[in-house]
Amino acid sequence: MQFHLITILASLSLAYAELHRCGTADPDDKTRTNLDKAYANYKSGQVTRRDGGIVIDTYVNIVTTQAKSELYTPKQVEDQMNAMNDAYAPMGVSFNTISVNFTINEQWAAADMSSPEEFAMKSALHQGSYADLNLYFLSDMPSGLLGFCYFPVADPTNADRINDGCMNLAGSLPGGSAEDYDMGMTAVHETGHWCE
Numbered sequence: 736m737q738f739h740l741i742t743i744l745a746s747l748s749l750a751y752a753e754l755h756r757c758g759t760a761d762p763d764d765k766t767r768t769n770l771d772k773a774y775a776n777y778k779s780g781q782v783t784r785r786d787g788g789i790v791i792d793t794y795v796n797i798v799t800t801q802a803k804s805e806l807y808t809p810k811q812v813e814d815q816m817n818a819m820n821d822a823y824a825p826m827g828v829s830f831n832t833i834s835v836n837f838t839i840n841e842q843w844a845a846a847d848m849s850s851p852e853e854f855a856m857k858s859a860l861h862q863g864s865y866a867d868l869n870l871y872f873l874s875d876m877p878s879g880l881l882g883f884c885y886f887p888v889a890d891p892t893n894a895d896r897i898n899d900g901c902m903n904l905a906g907s908l909p910g911g912s913a914e915d916y917d918m919g920m921t922a923v924h925e926t927g928h929w930c931e
Contacts (some may be wrong), residue, residue: 788827793819794862795835797905799874800844806912807872807905809835814909815870818919819926828930830868836860845875846902848883857897865891868929869900870922876904881913881921884928901925 793816797807812835819830838860846852861869865887876882884901891899906913907921 788829791828791830792833792863792867793830794833794867794869796860796869796871797835797837798843798846798856798860798871799837799839799905800841801839803844803874803905804837804839806874807837807908811908811910815872815919815922818909819923822920822923823926833867834862844873845877846873847877848880848902853902854894854897857900861897861900865896865899868926870926871900871902872905872908872922873902874905876902880904881907881916882925884925886928886931899929901929 795812795816797812799807812832816830816832823829840856842852843856846856856871857869860871863869882901882903885895885898887899888895901922903922903925904913904916905911907916907919909917909919911917913921
């Protein structure tokens with residue numbers, strides 16, 4: 736991943752930490768220090784956009800129960816990716832949607848963070864490399880969460896590569912059912928964690 740500019744994006748994500756129901760764990764001290772430095776550089780104008788920007792190949796997975804399978808549409812995914820591109824454009828970052836996958840699986844639609852269901856789902860659905868973004872939108876995300884994402888690691892294990900990506904409540908897609916959170920900004924926020 737193109738980390739220097741992306742670190743700035745993660746620091747912006749931390750600035751939005753007040754957003755409700757983000758399940759992402761707090762970064763360790765080293766990561767927090769690096770994010771604080773990057774954010775300070777960004778605020779002082781010391782960081783400039785790279786020529787040509789950064790393009791992140793993105794794989795989108797909508798995972799629902801049978802009962803909710805008709806609630807989420809390709810148009811919502813398109814609107815979500817537009818929201819992501821609009822939010823990250825000022826920093827020269829864009830997202831290239833490679834594929835959109837709709838899956839019906841009762842257990843995966845309710846997968847919790849670090850659960851066997853999450854690992855099974857991602858083992859089956861994860862695509863691309865560690866530098867590519869996998870977004871998962873679950874219809875029945877538990878624990879009242881809107882989303883969570885894992886911070887990247889410098890030397891990822893096979894399990895890290897499988898768990899890579901951001902999980903979001905499907906109702907947070909633009910036009911979704913998550914009142915006050917249906918503008919696509921949950922995935923924007925969670926992607927900031929992934930970009931670190």
